[in-house]
Amino acid sequence: xxxxxxxxxxxxxxxxxxxxxxxxxxxxxxxxxxxxxxxxxxxxxxxxxxxxxxxxxxxxxxxxxxxxxxxxxxxxxxxxxxxxxxxxxxxxxxxxxxxxxxxxxxxxxxxxxxxxxxxxxxxxxxxxxxxxxxxxxxxxxxxxxxxxxxxxxxxxxxxxxxxxxxxxxxxxxxxxxxxxxxxxxxxxxxxxxxxxxxxxxxxxxxxxxxxxxxxxxxxxxxxxxxxxxxxxxxxxxxxxxxxxxxxxxxxxxxxxxxxxxxxxxx
Amino acid sequence: xxxxxxxxxxxxxxxxxxxxxxxxxxxxxxxxxxxxxxxxxxxxxxxxxxxxxxxxxxxxxxxxxxxxxxxxxxxxxxxxxxxxxxxxxxxxxxxxxxxxxxxxxxxxxxxxxxxxxxxxxxxxxxxxxxxxxxxxxxxxxxxxxxxxxxxxxxxxxxxxxxxxxxxxxxxxxxxxxxxxxxxxxxxxxxxxxxxxxxxxxxxxxxxxxxxxxxxxxxxxxxxxxxxxxxxxxxxxxxxxxxxxxxxxxxxxxxxxxxxxxxxxxxxxxx
Numbered sequence: 001x002x003x004x005x006x007x008x009x010x011x012x013x014x015x016x017x018x019x020x021x022x023x024x025x026x027x028x029x030x031x032x033x034x035x036x037x038x039x040x041x042x043x044x045x046x047x048x049x050x051x052x053x054x055x056x057x058x059x060x061x062x063x064x065x066x067x068x069x070x071x072x073x074x075x076x077x078x079x080x081x082x083x084x085x086x087x088x089x090x091x092x093x094x095x096x097x098x099x100x101x102x103x104x105x106x107x108x109x110x111x112x113x114x115x116x117x118x119x120x121x122x123x124x125x126x127x128x129x130x131x132x133x134x135x136x137x138x139x140x141x142x143x144x145x146x147x148x149x150x151x152x153x154x155x156x157x158x159x160x161x162x163x164x165x166x167x168x169x170x171x172x173x174x175x176x177x178x179x180x181x182x183x184x185x186x187x188x189x190x191x192x193x194x195x196x197x198x199x200x201x202x203x204x205x206x207x208x209x210x211x212x213x214x215x216x217x218x219x220x221x222x223x224x225x226x227x228x229x230x231x232x233x234x235x236x237x238x239x240x241x242x243x244x245x246x247x248x249x250x251x252x253x254x255x256x257x258x259x260x261x262x263x264x265x266x
Numbered sequence: 267x268x269x270x271x272x273x274x275x276x277x278x279x280x281x282x283x284x285x286x287x288x289x290x291x292x293x294x295x296x297x298x299x300x301x302x303x304x305x306x307x308x309x310x311x312x313x314x315x316x317x318x319x320x321x322x323x324x325x326x327x328x329x330x331x332x333x334x335x336x337x338x339x340x341x342x343x344x345x346x347x348x349x350x351x352x353x354x355x356x357x358x359x360x361x362x363x364x365x366x367x368x369x370x371x372x373x374x375x376x377x378x379x380x381x382x383x384x385x386x387x388x389x390x391x392x393x394x395x396x397x398x399x400x401x402x403x404x405x406x407x408x409x410x411x412x413x414x415x416x417x418x419x420x421x422x423x424x425x426x427x428x429x430x431x432x433x434x435x436x437x438x439x440x441x442x443x444x445x446x447x448x449x450x451x452x453x454x455x456x457x458x459x460x461x462x463x464x465x466x467x468x469x470x471x472x473x474x475x476x477x478x479x480x481x482x483x484x485x486x487x488x489x490x491x492x493x494x495x496x497x498x499x500x501x502x503x504x505x506x507x508x509x510x511x512x513x514x515x516x517x518x519x520x521x522x523x524x525x526x527x528x529x530x531x532x533x534x535x536x
Contacts, residue, residue, distance in 0.1 A: 021445075028448035035452060039460045039468055046467035047321045054320065174292040180302025184309045194313045198320050 004101065004109060011113030019121050030125050037129055040066050055197050061140060061224050062195075067130055069192050069220055072151070074122045076158045076215065079114060080107055084166030085175050097258070104163065104254060111159055142225055146232045150219040153239045158215055160246035167250070170257035185210075191217030197226060211246065214239040274377060281381045304391045307340050311398065314462070325467045327496065330405035335490040336462040337399040342425035342485050343458060344392045350430045352383035356437035357446050365441075366533050376434075376524065408493055417506040418493060424506075424513040425485035429457070431516035432481065438520070438527040453482075461486035464496070484512050 020026055041063055048059040057065075084107070087093040096103045165182065168175045187193060188203075190212035196204055207213050218235045221227040227235050289296050314336055318329045327335070347354075356379060359365040368375040408414060436453065440446045465473045465487045476483035491497035492505030500508065 024443060024445070026448070028452065032448060032452045032455065036455060039456070039472075042468045042472075043460070043463060046325050046463075047317070049325070051321070172292065172295055174295040177295040177297070177299030177302050180299055181305055182302075184302060184306035187306065188309045188313055193310075194317050198317060200316065203316075 004105065007101070007106070008109045008112060011110055012116045015113045015117035016120060019117050026121065029121070033122070033125050034129055036070065037067060037126070037133075040070075057195075057197075057224070057226070060137065064141060065195060065220055065224050067126070068223060069216060071123055071126045071130075072154075072216065072220060073192055074118050074126070075115065075151070076155050077114070077118060078111055078158050078162045080111055080159060080162040081166035081169075081175065081179065083107065083110065084163075085169040085173075088169040089173055104250075107163065108159060115155070140225055141223055142228075143223065146236065147219060147222045150222050150232075150236055150239060153236065153243055154215045154219050157211065157239065157243045157246060160243065160250045161211065161215075163250040164246055164253055167253035167257045186212050186215075189213060190215055191220065195220075195226075197221075211242040214242045274373070277373065277377075278381045282384065282386055285382075285384070285386075300391050304394045307344075307391075307395055308398070311336055311340075325464050327464055328406070330402060330407075331490075331494055331496070332463065334399070334402040334406040334408070334494065335464070335486065337395065337402045338422070338425070338490045339457065339462045339486045341392065341395045341399050342422060342429060344395055345389075345422065345426045346429040346433075348386055348389040348392055349384065349426065350380055351385055352380035353430075353434060353437055354450075355379060355383045357440040357444070357450075360440050360531075361444055363533050365531065369528070369531065375528070403493070406494060414493065414502065417502050420506050420510060421489035421493065424509050425489055427513045427517050428481055428485040431513070431520035434520040434524055438524045441527040441531050456480075457482050457486070464491070481512065481516060484509055484516075 044059060044063050044066060048054065048062070052058065054062075084093075087096060093103075096106065099106065165175065165178065168178055172178075189196075189207045189210045191207070192215075196207050196213060196217050199207065207217075214235075218227065218239050222232055222235065311333060315329055315333055318324050318327075318332045323329060324332055353376065356365070359368065359379065365375075368378050371378060403418070404410070408418075432453065433450075436446055436449055439449070460468070461476070461482050465476050465483045468476075473483065477488070488497060488500075488505065489509055492500055492502055492509070495502070497505060
């Protein structure tokens, strides 16, 4: 356990140093944060012009949803599938298998380190901009334990989900095409870009049967109060179901793919 | 001059065929990628249509007009990345010192970098995006007269060259500051996510910036607005001419800056 903890500390340090090595680049990143927030707010203000509420959501709440969805996207962002593909392509996956720690555990630690870097470099400046400039003023937000639970669930689900897709690389070596196709579906049905309640009836129903809503829409809807009361428990149970499902699937594919592994030149 | 053009033309196709062969070594991925990228763009467009319809338009623009603006921006960006997007590797070449190799060859380094890394195979799905753009133009009420078709073709080309100029300026800066990934992220993000809406919604200052300082509006809002007759004071013909002139100026400025930066290039020394 201590070794894993040490590995996590070293990974966090490396991730942070990699990000901060070019300082000017880091400050331009902060500028991007401000530009993105300002432009999104302008967009929603233009859309809400002459309207106080749409689908029961006020402009202030919608602005908050949009900004928090960006922060959330940064928080649960995962590079696991790329990391697996690169290692499969260059053969370094064989080295990972000879390590004393299991590869999925190592990957999860690296994922945690990536999140630590994202929180320090991106999430904190974002939140500072949001609160210092008063962008969240007037929004009714719920930031209680259910929200944090669903956020943690979304984080875990994203890891298992990406780990599962990363396994495809053992069969095809290159998975960019699959990722593009998958991201297209995810973009629509996750609710990260356009909240699901703005969808027409049938599309909304389809979204309920897919795992993507459990990644973004569930925690964000709990936060702005669109999911409340007994519905929170149902939403969390559905999310837990997806986590377990993808957890088992990822484990199963990992076992299968290890037997398929071919290392170039090895 | 003729011999030089023939030399570059042959070189371009030679390098391109090599690149296509390398792509085809992952055949399944290649075809899934083509479908995937088209699906992604179609999904984003569909989402935008849903959103704008829910709000009964945006800043006076109707749903299909916004859809046309979106598809125009997407087509311009995809054309840019298909035909001249190879220059996107410049920052990496500068960082690794590989730029030295290109500067030592007898051919033009910019041309070589572009065709070595260009992704012309992406133009397969540009065909689909072009079809969607035409459909959105039809739905938005653009009459397909010979003049309008010519203007559309010229404006798509102008958009591509304006993007080329803007990105080349950033890549030229990479020669001095080495790391420009955050700046590129801003460019990509602002163009693909925010130029798909009419720029006046961002306020006067932003509209001025996107017209004169960072001319992304000239590759998105203005060409679409000119075709839809949404830019006051600019007819389709004059608007197209003005945008074409601006594109020429920006490309000339970017090439001058690129040459000046190349003269100041210091290798990484590894």
